[in-house]
Amino acid sequence: MKVSLIFPKLPETSTFIGTVKEAEKYSKDKIEFYGFPPMGILYLATYLREKNFDVSILDQFARGYSVERTLKWIKQENPDVLGFSTITTAGTGIISAEISRRVKEEINPNIKILFGNYHATFNDRRILEKYPFVDACIRGEGEKTLLEIAEKVEKDQNFEEIKGLTYRDNGRIVRNDDRPRIENMDTLPFPDRNLLGNVEYKNTVEGLELSVGKFTSAASSRGCAFQCSFCSSSMFWGKWRPRSPENIIDELSILEDQGFNNLLWVDDNFTISKKRLLKLSDLIRKEKFDFNWMAEGRVTQSSKELLNAMKQMGCKILSFGVESGSQRLLEWYNKKITLNQVYDAVKNSKKVGIDMILANFIVGAPIETREEIIETLNFSLKLDIDFPQFHILGIIPGNWIWDQMVKEKKINPDDCWEVGTAVLPIPLSEIMERIRQTHIKFMKRPSYISRQIAKTLKSRYRQKAVLQNIKNIERWDIWNSWKPFWG
Known part of the structure; x- marks a missing residue:
């Protein structure tokens, strides 16, 4: 059972700016990125790994991967669950949808595709209505919701009891109850930055x-x-x-x-x-x-x-x-x-x-x-x-x-x-x-x-x-x- 998480790159029309330097140009073992690490998916990945799930992360934004290169990475990882961190102002929901469509069509139609973060929280129904290849949207804080999704997928069970989730069920969009937020922040594991690989942030x-x-x-x-x-x-x-x-x-x-x-x-x-x-x-x-x-x-x-x-x-x-x-x-x-x-x-x-x-x-x-x-x-x-x-x-x-x-x-x-x-x-x-x-x-x-x-x-x-x-x-x-x- 494997979960892969992606922080998408920004569309060319985005007003956000990030500068990627090719690893081979300035260093043999690192990629320099003028931006900061995606803490959201780092917390999610570390939380899942603490629960003994196999997890991988791709900071597509920092690595500057094209859609084609990202699809190659997904194929290599071969996840059962694929999640995207989406932000409305950055327009990353659009590129995430394009990658998701091609994953279902070209790699594996059985991969469960999830959207999370602000964009998915406040546009959950719209996303599922427009993009039939997206299986669910995580609303709000995602650690416990994503863990329960992974557990359900591993057991081949449906999502009907998972709080904080809007999902597709036989063509019908179901919006479960909100999930109570984590009260004690000290219970969360420290995000493992080694999951980001050889990206050096600036x-x-x-x-x-x-x-x-x-x-x-x-x-x-x-x-x-x-x-x-x-x-x-x-x-x-x-x-x-x-x-x-x-x-x-x-x-x-x-x-x-x-x-x-x-x-x-x-x-x-x-x-x-x-x-x-x-x-x-x-x-x-x-x-x-x-x-x-x-x-x-x-x-x-x-x-x-x-x-x-x-x-x-x-x-x-x-x-x-x-x-x-x-x-x-x-x-x-x-x-x-x-x-x-x-x-x-x-x-x-x-x-x-x-x-x-x-x-x-x-x-x-x-x-x-x-x-x-x-x-x-x-x-x-x-x-x-x-x-x-x-x-x-x-x-x-x-x-x-x-x-x-x-x-x-x-x-x-x-x-x-x-x-x-x-x-x-x-x-x-x-x-x-x-x-x-x-x-x-x-x-x-x-x-x-x-x-x-x-x-x-x-x-x-x-x-x-x-x-x-x-x-x-x-x-x-x-x-x-x-x-x-x-x-």
Whole structure:
């Protein structure tokens, strides 16, 4: 009995960017990928293997495999169950469907094909209605659901009792009850990154490689305590469920033994519990771990005490979800923050010495005016941050904005459920040009350049990152990454 899991590559039309370097070009034994490991299928695969199932993983995105090469891999693995991790905004459900069709037609019609992750959770019926070769969709957290599927397939039994599953039964689509989420996160095994094979992942921000050393990602919690209107996390993961500091320390010890010293915490909000972070900081310093790491924080949870503890435990890059320079938009996004709190969070981060401070912004909301877009872009120039990151608001199934736009008949869900859409207040070309001009203005300010030089002279981490990027400049696509902003 074998289960194979695939993290699909992105369609050419996707706005996501990843850079793959061929193994034979730069190294005899590894593939370099500028992105981070697919933690979802890593958790699933490790969980199944702990239950004595044979499991394999293909990160098609990182390896850059074509559909043909992926089909060859599937044929070699010869799985009984084949699962795809699908994301709406990346459009990976479409390429997963194409691979699935050919698997059934060309390899083995008896392989059970599953879709999971956000796209499958919020589009389960639509997927099964459109693609008859997909057997089931796992909704939400997948470890226990996938385990029960594997057990049922092994015993040649049907799926009628499996919670969290929508499946096909003799031409009929059946949607079982939701599965309760795992309450104790410490019961999950640590994801085994060796399952990813010879892929070496790299962390990048604005085209610059910032993983100084061996890099991976990790999750210290699942879920979110907030319900931003543009986000699907709380509907997918439910309430915030943390791992204990002691459990995290145990995983960090393993990662240290494996040579990792750079981490990206993929939590939706790493700073949600001050008490937990302070204890984790104490334990990390006690164990004398030497990790450089990046995380996302919330501006309302950015006291100097908390940020200083993060600095002491190795935080080099902190990214804030600012989203807008308009208080009206922040309220529409249900962010529950103020612009003054944004200023305070950035100021406190600078005071404690966080090496790199990022801020994420969203523009293009349906209710946004041209003046508010300009207000947000200008707000990025007022903050003492190292890089602004701008995003066009994507409207996808699973969040409040999608439901609202469907209710107001501003979108037809039948037209855009597979890749999402946008309802822009002004032309996209104008928004992109304004973003480009803001990037140019941001980077070319003499005060910004002088601050960056001063920070780099004081930061050993930043110095290493600069030297690394100079050394590797011909090995990756920094200039093309920045080209849209510099013209």
